[in-house]
Amino acid sequence: MSPRVVLFGLDGATYTVLDDLVHRGVMPFLGEFMERSARRTLRSTIPPLTPPAWTTVVTGRSPGAHGVFNFLQFEGEDSPYLRIISSRSICTETIWSIVARHGLRAGSLNFVAHHPAPKIDGYVIPGWVPWRWVKQHSHPAELVDRLKGALPGFDVKELAMNFKEEEKAVAGSRLEDYEPWIDLHIRRERQWFEVMRYQMLHDPCELVGIVFDGVDKLQHLVWQFLDPKTSSGKQTPEFRRIQEKCWKYFSQIDDFLRETVNLVGSDGHVIIVSDHGFTGTTEVVYINTFLEQQGYLKWLPTAELELPESRELGEAHPYHLTHFDMPHTRAFASSASSNGIHIPIDGARGMSGVSRAGYTALQDEISDALLTQCADPETGDPLVTYVWKREDVFAGPHVNLAPSLTLALRDCGFFSVLRSDCIVRSRPVVMGCHHPDGVFLAHGPAVRPGVAEHPLALVDVAPTVLHLLSVPIPSEFEGRIPRDVLSDSWTAKAHELNPVAVRELAQPTESESIDVGEDKEGEAQILMRLRALGYIE
Secondary structure (H helix, E strand, O other), rough: OOEEEEEEEEEOOHHHHHHHHHOOOOOHHHHHHHHHHEEEEOOOOOOOOOOHHHHHHHHHHHHHHOOOOOEEEEOOOOOOEEEEHHHHHHOOOOOOHHHHOOOOEEEEEOOOOOOEOOOOEEEEOOOOHHHHHHHHHHHHHHHHHHHHHHOOOOHHHHEEOOOHHHHHHHHHOOOOHHHHHHHHHHHHHHHHHHHHHHHHHHHHOOOEEEEHHHHHHHHHHHHHHHHHOOOOOOHHHHHHHHHHHHHHHHHHHHHHHHHHHHHOOOOEEEEEEEOOOOEEEEEEEEEHHHHHHHOOOEEEEOOOOOOOOOOOOOOOOOOOOOHEHHHOOOEEEEOOOOOOEEOOOOHHHHHOOOOHHHHHHHHHHHHHHHHHOOOOOOOOOOOOEEEEHHHOOOOOHHHOOOOEEEEEEEOOOOOOOEEEEOOOOEEEEEEEEEOOOEEEEEEOOOOOEEEOOOOEEEHHHHHHHHHHOOOOOOOOOOOOHHHHHHHHHHHHHHHHOOOOOOOOOOOOHHHEEEEOOOOOOHHHHHHHHHHOOOOOO
């Protein structure tokens, strides 16, 4: 049995890079695939961040409904403690369990927030976990041992998060470290593809999903070598060597796509999806310093200033609230990647803060200050281009887990939460950062090839996948089937099947997951990895 749908995830993929690599001949099969596919821009979540975005892809729900907002978030509405997200953070059903309820099998590989693995008819190997967690967090329990015996060269340390190797390669982001770091991800993506190919041949499922997250990791650190605007022109031999190593990575992804399409055959569908796009960032905005200048935040004397020359990784940890003088702080940011500002409410999470009656007025006041006063000191241009209230973009049962305000910066970068003597500083080199516009390419017998200007949303992916499997679409889904992507016969079928209300969505419980322990060392490794990529400081 060949898969009827393969969700081919490219974390952070952007047409800016992919189109250029097709033009250069680095990804020839992708070029052929594009010509035969429906092509759309895929609009990410607010903010365009990996955990909420991929969770939206696999749940068909927005963060306010599925409950995932960041890599680190408050444990609950009343808890002052931050925790690394896990599968227990997802508060709605996923496409894996939905298809299983309808008698189909599913396989999920390298998706974030999938540990411990849900017990579905099929298999799950989670992403974003240290290597020694992989076996105990996967499903079925014997899966990793089976792969060890079946795949020559299988190395669970490289399949997962070999932090020791990553740390050596990215510490300080020196140019001489880039090549071994890219090689690491070339090997790692090969491991994931070998697992997918073996499972497709020996443990077939109707739905298979995989995420190749090296795309995101490379673009964060080597954007200058991939962006067509900065990678052309006069180049040093060292620049050219690193660039060609990046191309080798993407050429391998091209080979994986070719093999995947061949394995699926003419009756199946392959959907390429990215959780967000990418662009370059040239500056760092110190948002807590701005809040301090405006009188909304007070630091404790023990909070150190970040030094401009400090670029080493150091010891990673979430930015603790103990850096702030909380009784005299009315707004703060604790995590760089969320681009979110929290306004403490008096009595909530054991904090002092604004009264509930005055909360909305303070939201408006700080939002106005961000848009009008947070400016480039040299040009006067605004550094913040948009501010969203959580009630406006995260409506749902878990809205109170979201930051009070979420910002978009003028260069799409993540702000810094560290203490600084200025509110903006230029980066020494251009770095890659997330952009809201990602990639959607669908190919198969139900698809109408062609390019359309109007974008799709991440919530549209799940109903499309389920529809191609002839599985009824839960009424709670927030997305739609993009009917202009489908052929006329499948559009007619969509009218018959969608939307179809099904039973109440099952809420995840510990009995639906493999119940295994977690450890401090493993969590520390995840935190270090997040810091290496700029998600925490």
